[in-house]
Amino acid sequence: MDYNFIEIEKKWQQYWRDNKIYKVEIDHNKPKFYVLDMFPYPSGAGLHVGHPLGYITSDIYARYKRLKGFNVLHPMGYDAYGLPAEQYAIQTGTHPAVTTEKNINRYREQMDKIGFCYDWDREVRTCEPSYYKWTQWTFIQLFNSYYCNGCKQAQPIGKLVAYFEEYGTVGLNVAESKPMSFTAAEWKAMSEKEQQEVLMNYRLAYQAEAMVNWCPELGTVLANDEVADGLSVRGGFPVVRKSMKQWLLRITAYADRLLEGLDTVDWSESVKDIQRNWIGKSMGASVIFKVDGKDIDLEVFTTRADTLFGTTFMVLAPEHELVSAITTDEHRAEVEEYITRTKNRSERERMAEVRKVSGAFTGAYGINPITGAKLPIWIADYVLMGYGTGAIMAVPGHDSRDFAFARHFSLPIVQVVKQPGTEPSDPATWEESFDAKDGELVNSGFLNGLTVKKAIERMIGELEKLGVGTGKTNYRLRDAIFSRQRYWGEPFPIYYKDGMPYAMDESKLPLELPAIDEYKPTETGEPPLARAKNWVTEEGYPIETNTMPGFAGSSGYYFRYQDPHNDKEYFSREANDYWQNVDLYIGGAEHATGHLIYSRFWCKFLHDIGLSCKDEPFQRMINQGMIQGRSNFVYRIIGTNKFVSFGLKDSYEVTPIHVDINFVKNDILNIEQFKHWQPDFNDAEFILEDGKYVCGTEVEKMSKSKYNVQNPDDLVEKYGADTLRLYEMFLGPLEQSKPWDTQGIEGTFRFVRKLWRLYHNENNELCISDEPATAPELKSLHKLIKKEEEGVESISFNTVVSAFMICVNELSELKCNKREILDPLCVMVSPYAPHIAEELWHLLGHDTSVVNATFPVYDESKTVENSFNYPVSFNGKMRFSMELPVTMNQDEIQAAVLAAPESAKWIEGKQVRKVIYVPKKIVNIVVG
RNA sequence: GCGGGUGUGGCGGAAUUGGUAGACGCGCCAGACUUAGGAUCUGGUUUCGAGAGAAGUAAGGGUUCGAGUCCCUUCAUCCGCACCA
The missing domain is CATH 1.10.730.10 (Isoleucyl-tRNA Synthetase; Domain 1)
Incomplete structure (x- = not known):
């Protein structure tokens, strides 16, 4: 063969390796450029042609930038902790590290064949102690920090302690799990344990009893982004809600900065929107309703304070803590029955029953703080405990969910907003509520005639004046649950003294993952690490048995590449000053609400504590699309072993069957290969067209089961x-x-x-x-x-x-x-x-x-020419083209074009009204 | 329902930011060389029409000398979120 790629590719890959051509070091004489791929989880299946798509793109970009004189950082590594290797360990007893190592080697082999320019000396693996030392280190820093809302950044917890000693909680403006109130004297009077409990309310990494997504099949909790449709994303197992003691990261403290930062990065609008949506900032008001005849306040959150005159009832989430206190004896049985019913449903059932109206009346009444009206208080599962205060003021006239509820239980509906230019009408005749925000207030006292926007402002002012409400911002974003009841993950550098968690000293890091005999939870349901022998500190204190989730190691890996062998610090000041953040990040858009949000949070925190010079990790990001498979089908006539060619199949009752694309070329089936494929087909018969068997095709996901997978190794060969x-x-x-x-x-x-x-x-x-x-x-x-x-x-x-x-x-x-x-x-x-x-x-x-x-x-x-081939159009339609010197001016061009023989028939019998001439573009003659 | 994206030949897709629609490639057709072709090379290939020509970028309307590109309406499709008050 003339062009011997096998020999050439082998030779140069060896040369690049031997001469360390891709090794990069800090070089202040050159501008830096950081090109990064989302590092892969090395699965057992290896790479198919879809995986390298992004890697090839970044590789080309990196090589191009290098040719353009940049010092390019282009590393690769492995997101090595993950459930599949651990599931495999549970089944076979093989240590996940062994499986992972094997898969990594296979990935590496496949990547090497494609000729990537990674600086492999900078490789990181999240499961290596030298790497996860810094994941654990960052956790300790988070544990030892709180978030100051005033200065909008993380601060050392010691500062908060000093504040408590001097002022207690007076004037405190920090991120917290729940509001607390105590004086300096009270703080000082607390026991150490009590003080530690208080601090948990403020730490950026904290422990709390939380409603979690518990997956019994996997034996662990999952983050919100790891659950879809009530099933685990990995494995597709059912997920239930459960209250458990968990580690959490106070990512909500950063909600505003995560939102604002999106305006400074060059990402696709869709990913930015997904993140905005996930953060879910909504501005509204918190309003206090008194409960009639009881000394109880109900706080609700609303974005439509303007509709306060239109509220006709109130609804609490069934889990709301005041439900029992307000329920009258007369309604108690009914309410309790409803609570039991809703509690025992799985996430999946609950989601399936969305829009099925249900609820129970508590017998209690709230008092509208503006009108003094008595409002019946209901409980219903359409109100979520996890959002706002878990209680709402229902405005059935202007909220479709409240409307449906009111109709179902025959509760009153009143109109307080009308469409501009229309007259109010009787809500009893309505088919749906009027939810739109472009309207004008009616039946609303001092708000009448105002627009919705103005009325909201006016009402919040009024509420504040009366001391029964205040403007408030709410977020949909929840704190990230950071513990997993799993083996294959980073151990927490946490020990327990007197039942309270304490961070280990940094000098004890890395806290290495211990060996255990079996990878399952213990008989008593404790996480696998509870099986480890001597899982205690030198002083004998028990060590945390949860491990960190998958996103722990992937949230800061791009920093470690900058200085991967540093054993004194995460990365040096010098390295970070030079490499800064990622200039171009390439990977899948499916990480929009997981990795890409956690990484941004991680980066902002490291920025706050002075490690990272930038507060956004990925300046520009491109999300590659999926490569789909093109499947081939054969058509078996039902009840026979006879296969009919694509063009003739409509005359028969057939079942389409996937056929391996390797037996098909240009949609023509290789019958012999097909017959030998599976025993069933050995004596298959065929109805051909033009002597050939033509296969049908379909574009689908590339997968083994569809026999449409292209393996990069085969293509390289x-x-x-x-x-x-x-x-x-x-x-x-x-x-x-x-x-x-x-x-x-x-x-x-x-x-x-x-x-x-x-x-x-x-x-x-x-x-x-x-x-x-x-x-x-x-x-x-x-x-x-x-x-x-x-x-x-x-x-x-x-x-x-x-x-x-x-x-x-x-x-x-x-x-x-x-x-x-x-x-x-x-x-x-x-x-x-x-x-x-x-x-x-x-x-x-x-x-x-x-x-x-x-x-x-x-x-x-x-590239310039002295003539240009002008397209000549008449009334905008191209008729012919004409080579004309670029030196000609408009008049000369016009004359030349009109004089051209081809022009005659288009002008004939008409008048030339105008000639448009755009140099080096077009000549257009308007006739009529 | 809300948000975002995408609709161009048989297929993947091009079209300086309003200026020759269909580049490039696949497939297909024809030819050359070959014992052979599922190798290689050459030419053709949006549709209708013998032709001159006409139509044509999801559908309809608009702005313009000129629209795949800008504006309005509708449809299809993909992705995300979804009782978020």
Whole structure:
């Protein structure tokens, strides 16, 4: 073969490794650039063609930036803690570290074959003690910090203690789990244990009894983003709500900064929106309602304070702590029955019953603080304990959920907002509530005639004046539950003294994961670490048996790459000052509410405590789309072993069956291979069309069960890594999902060979001329330089690959073999196809790596022509084109075009009304 | 329901930021070379039409000399959130 990719790729991969070509160090003479991939969890299945898509993109970007003179940090590592290896351990007894190591090696092998330019000396693995030492260290810092709302940053807990000693809680404005109130004297009078309990209310990493998503099957709790539709994202097991003592991170303290930071990063609008939605900031008011005849206050949260005149009842969440206190004896049985009923449902059942109205009356009444009206208080599960105060003022006229509830239980509905330009009507005739915020207040005393927006302000002012309410902001975001009842994760550097948790001294880190005999929970239901022998401190205090969740290790890994071997600190000041944050981050959008929020929180905290110079981790982010599979089908006639070709299948009753895409080429089935595939098919019969069996196709998720998986290793073996890289980029825009066309790769393979032939003669001998390049050759080259520069910045590598093809086609046509052209062309191709480029580069006589070459400089003058082929349109429709000198002015062009023989028939019988002339664009003649 | 994205040949997709729609590639068709072709090379390939030409970027309307691109309405589809008061 002329172009021997197998040999070339092996040779240069070895050369890059041996010469440490991809090793980077801080270099103050060059600007830095940090290109990062979301590091993978090494699963047992290995990589399919979808995985490297992002890695190839970042690799090209990194190589390009390097050619442009940047010092590029481009590392890779492994998110090595995870449930699958642990589930496997429970089943087989194999230590998860063993499984993980094996999978990592397989990943590495696959990645190496594709020729990535990672600096592997910087590799991190979240499960290595040298790495998780710093995960544990950060946890201790979080434990020892609180959040000051005034200065909007984390502060050492010692400062809070000092404050308590002097002022107690007077004037305190900090993030807290619940409001507390005590004097300095009271603080000083507390026992150590009591003081520790108080501090738990403020720590950024704290322990609390929390309603959690408990997954019995996995034997652990899960974070909100790890649960979907009431099932665990990993494994799809049922999840139930349960109250348990858990570690949490006070991420809610950072809600506003997490929201504001989104405006400073260059991410897709959709991911930013998902995060905004997840944080769920809503501004409204807190209003206090007295309970009639009792000395009890009910606090509600509303965004529609303007509708206070329209509230006709109140609703509490069934779990609300005051339910029992307000319920009258007459209604107690009914209320308790309702609470039991709602409590015993799983998350999944609850979600399935959404919109099914249910509730119970407590017999109590609230007093409207503005009108003094008596409002019946109900409990219903449409009010969630986890949001606001778990109690609402219901305004059925202007809230669709309250409306449905009122209709169901025949509660009164009144109108207090009307659409501008309409008259109020009888709510009894309504089919739905009027929820829109563009309206005008009616039946509302001092609010009448105001717009909704004005009325909200006015009402909050009134509430504050009366001391029965205040403006308030609420968030949907919840504190992140940070403990898992699992083995394969970071142990907490926490021990218990007198039942209270204390952070270990930093000098004890890393606290290594102990060996245990079995990976299951104990018989008494304690986490697996409870099986560890001597899981106590030197002083004999018991150590925490929970471990950290998957996102612990992945929240700060991008920092560790900056200084991966530092055993004195997380990363040095010097390294962080230089590398700062990630300039380009590439990975999946599915991490929008998990990793990408936790990482931002982690970074902001490290910024607050003076470690990170930046407070956002990922400046620019691109989310790659999924590569879908293109499945093939055969059609078996029901009740037979006869298969009918695609075009004829409609005449029969058939079952479509997935067939391995390896037996199919251009949708034609290889019948012999198919027959030998599975015993059932050995004696299959076929109804053919034109002597062939044509398969049906469908675009679906790429998966083993659909027999449509393309394995990158096979493609590298068949076409070479360079062809695979080019093809993955050529497929289409990175961010879009698109199907993998098994045939299409042939086109890029032809291109690579055509590129090779440009540098060689028919005998496969290098054939390069030192003669100066001609104008058309230079033009072709410089057009490409421009196209590539534009394409890289906008990450539209598909258009760059097509520009390569155009350029190579043109140069082949011109029979160009000039060094002046082929030398820079080789550099330009190298980010995309590094192996063939390195080979050609050395054949061209260079003795250093093409990786360290310089990107050619675009010269506009090489692309200009002295004439332009003008499209000539009549009334906007293109009719013919005309080559005209660029030196002509408008009058000359106009005259030339009108005089052209082709113009005559379009002008004939009409008048030329106007001529539009846009230089180097178009000539348009308006006739009529 | 709310929020975001996407609709261009048989397929993947291009179209300087309003200026020749369909680049590039796959597939398909024809030809060349071959014992052979599922190898390679050359040419063709939006649709209708013999042709001149006409139509054409999800559908309809608008702005403009000119719209795939801007504005309005509708539809389809994908993703996220979903009793969040």
